Amino acid sequence: MNARLIPEPLYSEVFAVMTELAEAALRNDDPGQAGAFAKLQAIYDREIAAGNTDPMLTEAMADVTDDPSKSALLYRLAMAQSVAYPGEPLHTKRVGLARRLIDLGELDEARAELNAALVEAKALGDDDVLEMIRTVEGGKRPNKSLERTREE
Secondary structure, three states, X not given: OOOOOOOHHXXXXXXXXXXXXXXXXXXXXXXXXXXXXXXXXXXXXXXXHOOOOOHHHHHHHHHHOOOHHHHHHHHHHHHHHHOOOOOOOOHHHHHHHHHHHHHOOOHHHHHHHHHHHHXXXXXXXXXXXXXXXXXXXXXXXXXXXXXXXXXX
């Protein structure tokens, strides 16, 4: 199965903001993180208002939303949105959801999501996600640079 093509203007815009957010996190720059998060929220709000839903954008929002319940809701929404996009991978969304479910104490559901993500990642040959799954299963937090330290 081939990965879908994400509309270039949206992809580039989201990628630039996520890069800005990650760089601010690595510098421990709280105002920079808050500013980048606000930019991502504005992109998300704009796209939703225009009637455009994209699981990549929703997943990006989930990745940087601190509140575990809100983040889990966004991951679930991204998975539901993916139905409209054949070829959209779910395994990264499942790993993110599993992290949040662990935060919420929903260990059985987290385990089920990780197992599903493992099957999908192996089928796609996605070794990076296989490592993320091992990290989550081991209780470590992957991609700390993409997790905001606090919501503004």
